[in-house]
Amino acid sequence: VIDWAAVPMDDAGNGITRQTVHGDRSTVVRYVYPPGSVFATHQHPEEQLTVVLTGRITFTTPSGDVSLGPGGSLLVPPNLRHGARVDGDETVESINVLAPRRERSPSA
């Protein structure tokens, strides 16, 4: 079990916090985005699966914007540019899985 309370938190900018756990074949990242926060557009070679646990967030991609609520899942192909912005007043919590394991500092 990943005990998120025991995983150090780092600052992902704009008030967004991030906790990272490396597996052998994947990297798991928990994000907490405060209301109003924006995650800048970026890309990475790893495939990304995002599951939203709380709140509502819009992901921006070259093919359009998509809004996800609790339980919503998004699969971001390798090297696709994407960003995110929180919708509404609720803090967003998401779990992101990067595959393969991300060796660099994550900016998932």
Place this chain on the structure above:
Amino acid sequence: VIDWAAVPMDDAGNGITRQTVHGDRSTVVRYVYPPGSVFATHQHPEEQLTVVLTGRITFTTPSGDVSLGPGGSLLVPPNLRHGARVDGDETVESINVLAPRRERSPSA
């Protein structure tokens, strides 16, 4: 966005249903476990990250049993034997990510 309503469902036994989406580097599986259901112990070479969305479920591993509720995350290393059984009366929904992509029929 993964539109689970549009992904075909298959029978994983004991009333458990499964929907599978293959990415390039990972495979994403949504499970729905009815109350009382048990997923038999098994293993696979892929690493598995499980996120529980609803309900409560106990995962069994050689190093002990662990119970997960909504938002709980479990990282199962490659080739570790594991099984699961639903706790209580609530249907369990989970999202599992397998890395690398699972080429065989999934029994995650």
